[in-house]
Amino acid sequence: MRLRIALPHQVLVDEAARKVICEAPNGSFCLLPRHIDFTSALVPGILTWVDEAGAEMFAAVDQGIVVKVGADVRVSVRRAVVDDDLETLNQTVRRQYRTLDENERDARAAAAQLEAGFVRRFLELKERS
Secondary structure (H helix, E strand, C coil): CEEEEECCCCEEEEEEEEEEEEEECCEEEEECCCCCCEEEEECCEEEEEEECCCCEEEEEECCEEEEEECCEEEEEECCEEEECCHHHHHHHHHHHHHHHHHHHHHHHHHHHHHHHHHHHHHHHHHHHC
């Protein structure tokens, strides 16, 4: 099979795979080369596959969708991180989410400042009239 994991801005994985294990809202499932064509939503979690050499690989994925058509397994997610070691993957994901949380907090603070400035100017205009 050919596994392809695509993000909005890049193709993260494009390689041969013996099997792919994904997690859907109703539980995990395994796709093998002779599996019927299949489509499913994905929940945030770990996607696992075995490459042609027999090595197990892991991807921490955000919610998305998986489509198996013929020998192609296509995964489309907003965010993903790939590693062959679960502990390293765990550390990478924690670091990335910490950065995302900080960015989100900064964005919320900037939005609050914009809103406060808008309200202040609106009140000033109301006082002038």
